[in-house]
Amino acid sequence: MLVVAAAIVDDLGAPRRLLAARRAQPVSLAGRWEFPGGKVEPGEDVLAAVHRELAEELGVEVELGTELVGPEGGAWRLSDRYVMRLWTARVTVGEPQPLVEHDELRWLDAGDWLAVPWLDADVPIVHALARSLHVPVEPPPAPSAPSPGSSSAPPPVSP
Numbered sequence: 014m015l016v017v018a019a020a021i022v023d024d025l026g027a028p029r030r031l032l033a034a035r036r037a038q039p040v041s042l043a044g045r046w047e048f049p050g051g052k053v054e055p056g057e058d059v060l061a062a063v064h065r066e067l068a069e070e071l072g073v074e075v076e077l078g079t080e081l082v083g084p085e086g087g088a089w090r091l092s093d094r095y096v097m098r099l100w101t102a103r104v105t106v107g108e109p110q111p112l113v114e115h116d117e118l119r120w121l122d123a124g125d126w127l128a129v130p131w132l133d134a135d136v137p138i139v140h141a142l143a144r145s146l147h148v149p150v151e152p153p154p155a156p157s158a159p160s161p162g163s164s165s166a167p168p169p170v171s172p
């Protein structure tokens with residue numbers, strides 16, 4: 014069964030922030046984060062399904078960017094029952110709200126895209142998305158502490 018979803022970013026040309034949605038239901042998925050979206054209805058056009066799901070779940074209209082093409086005929090495997098197709102998107106009308114299915118939305122800054130517990134199947138997808146958009150998934154390394162013995166203090170003066 015086909016699921017469609019959107020990686021909503023702040024800027025399609027130079028993305029830095031990614032919108033993640035926390036599932037409120039079902040209990041087995043509650044508390045895990047995902048890309049907003051859902052199942053394509055029988056006979057429904059896939060792009061129409063993306064727009065419908067984002068309107069229903071977040072109350073927004075979006076402009077779609079490019080598809081993040083997955084390894085299974087373009088799709089990403091979620092489970093033995095579901096595969097997902099994913100497009101980048103930018104909000105054009107409205108402010109995203111967790112209207113149904115979600116109890117929280119969060120904009121993740123560059124370097125923090127893995128800072129929430131994504132659904133298991135989404136973790137490799139977030140990595141692939143970040144790679145394709147040239148956004149770091151990890152924060153930049155902290156400046157390294159001086160190693161022992163490399164103190165900048167002058168050496169002791171011998172008598």
Ligand SMILES: Nc1nc2c([nH]c(=O)n2[C@H]2C[C@H](O)[C@@H](COP(=O)(O)OP(=O)(O)OP(=O)(O)O)O2)c(=O)[nH]1
Pocket residue numbers: 016017018042046047048049050051052053091095097114132134135
């Ligand atoms: N929307 C979405 N679903 C995902 C993602 N990752 C993932 O494993 N899934 C799973 C969770 C669900 O088992 C399935 C999608 O179902 P859904 O509950 O979002 O679909 P829907 O909005 O049409 O829901 P419903 O009306 O049938 O309850 O795919 C993801 O990033 N986004």
